[in-house]
Amino acid sequence: MRLLGAVLAGGLSRRFGSDKAEALLDGERLIDRVVAALTPQVDAVILCGRAPGLPDRPVGGLGPLAGLNAALHHARAHGFDAVLSVPCDAPYLPHDLRAILGDGPAFIADQPVIGIWPAALADRLDVHLRGDDRSLRRWGRATGASARNAPPIANINTPADLSALGLADQSQPAPDEQL
Known part of the structure; x- marks a missing residue:
């Protein structure tokens, strides 16, 4: 299965107060960390x-x-079978999202933005977006997507979330120190 990775980055970051994709964690932009974690799991990233x-x-x-929706249409037009959205x-995506999600449609129960969606759903999502329902969780249910459990995945919504994550990072031993 050809899989397109889609980093969803168009939000207004209201709770964060500035563009959180550009926010730094350990000197690296959040969006760059996400792209780096997603790249080895997919055939291409957009x-x-x-x-x-x-x-x-x-x-x-x-x-x-x-x-x-943009990713699904792009995937279908470029020969991808599905989209893995994040x-x-x-900034700390699991390295085994495909194993967690399967072939889809499926999403992480606690974070429905993380999901795998067949490209064939593109036209259906066009129609869905003509209505008022913008909930990813309800969209998932409408497509028959399964809600999958996963270990907790850190998600940054506020500067306090970022600060707390940065502090937590500093208290954790480096991976080679855990051996």
């Missing part, structure tokens, strides 16, 4: 909702579903 990358579809301001603010 940013959604920001330049360079795909604009949200049909327009910005509709939440993560508009980024997912948010730009989850």
